Amino acid sequence: MSLKGSCLCGAIRFEATGEPQGVSVCHCGQCRRMSGHLWSSAYVKDAELTIQGEPQWYVSSETAKRGFCPTCGSFLFWKHNAEGTTSFALGAIDGPTGLTLQKHIFTADKGDYYDIADGVEQR
Ligand SMILES: [Zn+2]
Ligand SMILES: [Zn+2]
Known part of the structure; x- marks a missing residue:
């Protein structure tokens, strides 16, 4: 399995190989601020992620x-x-991911301007 993606301007590209784990949407205060709303992600082992370009790390x-x-x-x-x-x-990610959301996390910190009503597990 391989998923490729990039930032908006294309300076950073990445490829994740291996089976993505923990397909989730995070509602925590840090993700809310950094993304402007929610942050949806999955993870792979470090060795399964190739990054081109130089992301800045906060x-x-x-x-x-x-x-x-x-x-x-x-x-x-x-x-x-x-x-x-x-x-x-x-x-x-470029194009379809083929993934399905598994859980919402940190929902206790979510904004008050929306409801989560998709039936996916909330933590
Ligand atoms: Zn960029
Ligand atoms: Zn978060």
């Missing part, structure tokens, strides 16, 4: 950092410091 907490394009600002990656995996933005 250290968002003691345990994780967030990668974005320094030119256009697209929020593409989330990386835990210790888990050996990198999450990539599903919204940045």
Whole structure:
């Protein structure tokens, strides 16, 4: 399996091989601010993700950092410091992903201006 994606301006491209795990939408305050609404992602092992270009990494907490394009600002990656995996933005994938959303996460932090009504598991 291979998924390819890019930022808005094309300076950062990536390819994820292997089976994407944890297909989710995050409603946490950090993802809300960084994306402007929600952030949808899946993750693969670090060795299964190839990144072309130089994302800028923002250290968002003691345990994780967030990668974005320094030119256009697209929020593409989330990386835990210790888990050996990198999450990539599903919204940045070229064409159909073939994936199905598995869960909404951090829904306790979600904005009050929308409801989650798709029947997918909420955490
Ligand atoms: Zn860009
Ligand atoms: Zn989040």
